Amino acid sequence: MTDMSDTDERPATGAITMTPVGRVHSPRRDPGDSDHWGDVVSSILVEPRFGEGCLTGLADFSHVEVLFFFDRLAEREDYRPLLRPRGRADLPEVGVFADRGPRRPNRIGCTVCEVVSVRGRELRVRGLDAVDGTPVLDVKPVLRQFLPGVVRQPEWVDRLMAEYFGE
Amino acid sequence: MTDMSDTDERPATGAITMTPVGRVHSPRRDPGDSDHWGDVVSSILVEPRFGEGCLTGLADFSHVEVLFFFDRLAEREDYRPLLRPRGRADLPEVGVFADRGPRRPNRIGCTVCEVVSVRGRELRVRGLDAVDGTPVLDVKPVLRQFLPGVVRQPEWVDRLMAEYFGE
Numbered sequence: 001m002t003d004m005s006d007t008d009e010r011p012a013t014g015a016i017t018m019t020p021v022g023r024v025h026s027p028r029r030d031p032g033d034s035d036h037w038g039d040v041v042s043s044i045l046v047e048p049r050f051g052e053g054c055l056t057g058l059a060d061f062s063h064v065e066v067l068f069f070f071d072r073l074a075e076r077e078d079y080r081p082l083l084r085p086r087g088r089a090d091l092p093e094v095g096v097f098a099d100r101g102p103r104r105p106n107r108i109g110c111t112v113c114e115v116v117s118v119r120g121r122e123l124r125v126r127g128l129d130a131v132d133g134t135p136v137l138d139v140k141p142v143l144r145q146f147l148p149g150v151v152r153q154p155e156w157v158d159r160l161m162a163e164y165f166g167e
Numbered sequence: 168m169t170d171m172s173d174t175d176e177r178p179a180t181g182a183i184t185m186t187p188v189g190r191v192h193s194p195r196r197d198p199g200d201s202d203h204w205g206d207v208v209s210s211i212l213v214e215p216r217f218g219e220g221c222l223t224g225l226a227d228f229s230h231v232e233v234l235f236f237f238d239r240l241a242e243r244e245d246y247r248p249l250l251r252p253r254g255r256a257d258l259p260e261v262g263v264f265a266d267r268g269p270r271r272p273n274r275i276g277c278t279v280c281e282v283v284s285v286r287g288r289e290l291r292v293r294g295l296d297a298v299d300g301t302p303v304l305d306v307k308p309v310l311r312q313f314l315p316g317v318v319r320q321p322e323w324v325d326r327l328m329a330e331y332f333g334e
Binding site: 014015016017018019020021046050051053054055056057058060061062063064065067069081082092093094095096097098099100104105106108110111112114123135137138139140141142143144145146147148150151152153154157161164165 | 181182183184185186187188213217218220221222223224225227228229230231232234236248249259260261262263264265266267271272273275277278279281290302304305306307308309310311312313314315317318319320321324328331332
């Protein structure tokens with residue numbers, strides 16, 4: 001059993017400051033847009049300060065993981081610790097950490113996308129569920145070794161995701 | 168083609184402030200430790216401010232994605248825009264966004280882990296490659312719909328990852 005002494009209840013650390021590495025350029029501009037992301041092609045333009053070589057080698061990977069900051073939705077509504085995903089009455093109430101919705105602590109989105117092309121500081125991807133102008137925090141290559149094997153998930157996820165990436 | 172006007176070169180946004188939601192409690196304490204993470208069982212203790220229900224429903228998922236902040240290594244060395252993964256001379260030079268190493272802009276780590284148990288605000292996971300005390304930024308359930316199908320990656324990744332999760 002992991003040691004859980006009283007001192008472990010102190011706050012983790014102070015605030016952490018991050019700076020976006022670039023932005024999403026997407027044909028999707030409405031933060032209320034919530035489905036059919038699978039075929040959306042977006043560009044991520046990394047800022048000049050990272051140099052022309054910062055994406056070198058990325059084209060050898062079929063997929064990237066894009067970490068971004070939900071800056072639009074978050075202005076309109078804060079998270080609830082317990083919620084029904086998308087506010088849908090037909091879905092069960094779960095904790096905020098059992099949902100992937102944008103209204104969450106630290107407002108980080110994380111999505112695996114297909115690499116379409118890499119050219120200088122421009123990375124084009126397919127399937128990024130972030131609207132135009134979204135700040136990007138990081139891009140990582142998807143390594144087979146980091147992927148799970150068979151995953152188990154509750155049945156309500158299939159109802160939630162029915163049209164999210166697909167038609 | 169996505170519109171890439173001159174104005175798109177302005178910085179993405181100002182600084183973004185994040186606050187850890189909890190910390191990693193792990194038997195692994197040496198930030199220099201870099202391999203054999205697959206069987207490591209760690210706990211994430213979420214802070215009391217999120218309430219007792221914030222992990223509700225998570226036990227129905229086999230895997231979670233843990234986003235954390237590389238606070239240890241980052242103090243010792245900053246990132247390079249072009250690097251050889253782990254500094255290994257036998258691996259090719261790639262851009263910082265084509266590697267998953269901890270020395271990177273914004274220092275976010277993101278790892279899929281197996282759920283071992285959920286009890287109140289304590290989440291136990293297997294395979295988290297973060298040392299004891301690491302600040303956690305977010306926890307998300309792994310949904311099948313967010314996983315890629317077949318992935319392609321360069322051959323050097325297999326050499327890099329040979330002992331990372333396995334024995």
